[in-house]
Each structure stands twice: as C-alpha cells, then as structure tokens.
Amino acid sequence: xxxxxxxxxxxxxxxxxxxxxxxxxxxxxxxxxxxxxxxxxxxxxxxxxxxxxxxxxxxxxxxxxxxxxxxxxxxxxxxxxxxxxxxxxxxxxxxxxxxxxxxxxxxxxxxxxxxxxxxxxxxxxxxxxxxxxxxxxxxxxxxxxxxxxxxxxxxxxxxxxxxxxxxxxxxxxxxxxxxxxxxxxxxxxxxxxxxxxxxxxxxxxxxxxxxxxxxxxxxxxxxxxxxxxx
Numbered sequence: 001x002x003x004x005x006x007x008x009x010x011x012x013x014x015x016x017x018x019x020x021x022x023x024x025x026x027x028x029x030x031x032x033x034x035x036x037x038x039x040x041x042x043x044x045x046x047x048x049x050x051x052x053x054x055x056x057x058x059x060x061x062x063x064x065x066x067x068x069x070x071x072x073x074x075x076x077x078x079x080x081x082x083x084x085x086x087x088x089x090x091x092x093x094x095x096x097x098x099x100x101x102x103x104x105x106x107x108x109x110x111x112x113x114x115x116x117x118x119x120x121x122x123x124x125x126x127x128x129x130x131x132x133x134x135x136x137x138x139x140x141x142x143x144x145x146x147x148x149x150x151x152x153x154x155x156x157x158x159x160x161x162x163x164x165x166x167x168x169x170x171x172x173x174x175x176x177x178x179x180x181x182x183x184x185x186x187x188x189x190x191x192x193x194x195x196x197x198x199x200x201x202x203x204x205x206x207x208x209x210x211x212x213x214x215x216x217x218x219x220x221x222x223x224x225x226x227x228x229x230x
Contacts, residue, residue, distance in 0.1 A: 008174030011197030023089040030085030099219035151183030
C-alpha cells in the first residue's frame with residue numbers, strides 16, 4: 001500500500017522553464033536600459049545561457065560574468081539592474097501550475113507528502129513559501145543538506161527515513177527521467193513522470209528510465225496513484 005508521495009519542484013509544481021526565460025530576457029533588457037552598450041538581445045541571452053550552464057544556476061555573479069565576457073568594465077548599476085529585473089519577473093511568474101493546490105489538498109487526506117529537490121536549501125524553501133505550498137509537505141529534503149544530488153539513491157533514502165516509511169510505500173513525482181525517475185527507481189520507489197517543460201521530449205531508453213506512469217498535469221495524479229495502489 002502506498003503511504004507517501006514525494007515531489008520535485010521545478011516544472012513539476014510550477015512553470016520554472018517559462019519563469020527562467022522571461023526573467024533572463026527582462027534582466028538583459030534592464031541592463032541595456034541601464035547603459036549596457038551591447039543591444040543585441042538575442043546575442044546577450046545566448047551568452048547569458050552559456051554563462052549559467054558553465055557556472056551553474058546557483059552561482060551569484062552571472063551578470064558580472066556577462067560584462068566580463070563582453071569586455072565591459074564592471075559596472076554595479078548595470079549589474080544591479082539585471083538582478084532587480086530578474087527578481088521582479090521571477091516573483092511575477094512564481095505561481096503553481098493550475099490544479100496543483102486542489103490536488104495537494106486531496107492527496108493530503110490519503111498520503112504523507114514530501115519534496116526531494118536538487119539545489120540550495122534556502123532557495124528551494126523560498127520557492128515553496130512563495131508558491132504558498134510549503135504547508136502541504138511533511139518533509140523537504142535538498143541536495144545541499146544531504147551532500148548529493150538526484151539520481152543518487154542516498155537523497156531518496158534520507159527523505160524516506162525522515163518520513164518514517166519504506167521505499168516501496170512511496171512514489172516519486174517529477175519532470176526529469178534522468179533524476180526523478182531513475183533516482184526514485186534506484187531507491188525502490190514507484191515513479192510518475194510529469195511530461196512537461198524542457199524535458200518533455202525525452203524518451204525512456206532503458207527499463208531503469210521507464211516510469212510506472214506518465215502524466216501531463218498534476219490533476220491526473222490522484223487517479224494514477226489509485227491504480228498504483230492496487
């Protein structure tokens with residue numbers, strides 16, 4: 001019998017792909033308005049994407065690196081303009097996907113709920129609090145706290161242990177086959193792939209990557225969990 005459901009955050013509970021794209025575009029426009037001489041938005045966006053890929057999304061100086069790549073002297077006004085525009089846009093788009101709240105309300109009546117997320121602990125909690133979803137979850141486990149990232153079995157095992165259930169009594173729900181499905185299966189969980197966002201075109205290439213169920217909207221989850229519980 002299933003007793004617990006764990007969720008990823010980005011592109012599972014909210015549209016992080018659209019948020020990131022809009023926020024980065026707006027930050028570039030703000031930097032141009034603040035005096036950045038390079039005005040080719042497409043080129044700047046592409047360069048910023050490469051910088052984020054190189055240094056990681058948690059690196060705090062993306063816009064400083066952007067000026068450096070452009071050969072532009074460091075300018076705190078231009079950097080600050082990018083940061084402020086990013087933050088303002090982020091909070092404008094930080095909304096749960098339609099159906100997430102009523103679905104979590106329904107699931108709370110039947111299961112214990114948790115989050116397993118790669119990233120910095122404070123940043124993941126900021127997302128959940130700004131989404132007004134934090135009160136739904138009995139446990140939130142992040143890679144920063146555990147010292148390893150999905151798909152490592154350890155982060156899933158820590159989450160299961162903190163919730164006081166067995167792995168076979170749990171389901172992992174997420175948008176990435178490579179981390180959520182593979183990691184969940186390695187830990188002995190059932191898995192549900194939310195096929196949306198930037199990884200929607202992925203396809204399972206092995207039995208390890210094959211989820212127990214595929215959904216496109218979180219509202220489909222209660223019915224799927226009912227079937228998996230049989």
